[in-house]
Amino acid sequence: MLSPAPTPSPTPTPTPSATAELSASPVPSPGGETPSATPSPGGETPSPAAPTASARPVTRPASRVDPQWLADVAERTGVPRRALEAYAAATLTLQREDASCSLGWNTLAAIGQIESRHGSFGGATLGEDGVASPKIIGPALDGNGYASIPDTDGGAHDGDTKWDRAVGPMQFIPGTWKLYGADGNGDGAKDPHNIDDASLAAARYLCARGGMDSAGGWRSAVIGYNRSEQYLADVARVANTYAQKVSG
Numbered sequence: 001m002l003s004p005a006p007t008p009s010p011t012p013t014p015t016p017s018a019t020a021e022l023s024a025s026p027v028p029s030p031g032g033e034t035p036s037a038t039p040s041p042g043g044e045t046p047s048p049a050a051p052t053a054s055a056r057p058v059t060r061p062a063s064r065v066d067p068q069w070l071a072d073v074a075e076r077t078g079v080p081r082r083a084l085e086a087y088a089a090a091t092l093t094l095q096r097e098d099a100s101c102s103l104g105w106n107t108l109a110a111i112g113q114i115e116s117r118h119g120s121f122g123g124a125t126l127g128e129d130g131v132a133s134p135k136i137i138g139p140a141l142d143g144n145g146y147a148s149i150p151d152t153d154g155g156a157h158d159g160d161t162k163w164d165r166a167v168g169p170m171q172f173i174p175g176t177w178k179l180y181g182a183d184g185n186g187d188g189a190k191d192p193h194n195i196d197d198a199s200l201a202a203a204r205y206l207c208a209r210g211g212m213d214s215a216g217g218w219r220s221a222v223i224g225y226n227r228s229e230q231y232l233a234d235v236a237r238v239a240n241t242y243a244q245k246v247s248g
């Protein structure tokens with residue numbers, strides 16, 4: 001079992017041992033010029049979709065997280081335990097895959113809070129299987145106040161065969177999911193509506209831009225998720241709030 005450390009460190013420090021440590025990493029204050037708006041995996045304000053029946057068994061993240069750490073950090077931060085488990089597991093997986101990335105679990109948690117309130121937007125409930133019900137689906141990206149992105153998935157993930165919509169707890173656009181979709185719970189499926197899968201995909205997407213242990217690196221990764229200076233500032237604020245709550 002991978003056992004995360006309950007306290008934050010000034011900078012993420014991956015460990016070479018079999019027991020990976022997980023700490024909340026204070027993030028830098030964002031700044032700089034506003035980049036031009038282009039499609040990104042982070043969507044606009046989501047809206048709930050009609051629930052669909054599922055016969056899938058309850059699954060857990062592939063990377064095991066210390067239950068005592070989960071209980072302690074969930075209580076201190078208010079992040080729902082099931083969502084926190086997904087963020088922590090994804091971070092631990094990235095520590096093994098790409099130790100140079102230095103992604104903090106609190107950055108993933110901040111994105112999850114802003115994108116879907118940890119899978120609870122619009123009255124949705126995050127099940128023990130990691131799937132939000134009803135599914136969380138954003139507005140049509142039809143160019144009316146949003147980017148214009150014609151359908152790329154035949155409606156498979158968002159139920160829309162004309163326009164793409166951001167989907168799931170981490171609000172991935174279907175076209176981006178095709179590139180970064182992940183199986184975070186080892187069930188053989190890549191489901192953007194599953195928080196384990198979506199968190200691992202988000203972690204890999206963030207780390208694809210390089211290390212996040214500097215102000216510039218962190219900014220580049222997060223602004224790539226949603227190209228908005230306000231979004232960047234919001235993620236920094238929430239991530240630092242989580243770090244402060246576990247350091248007290």
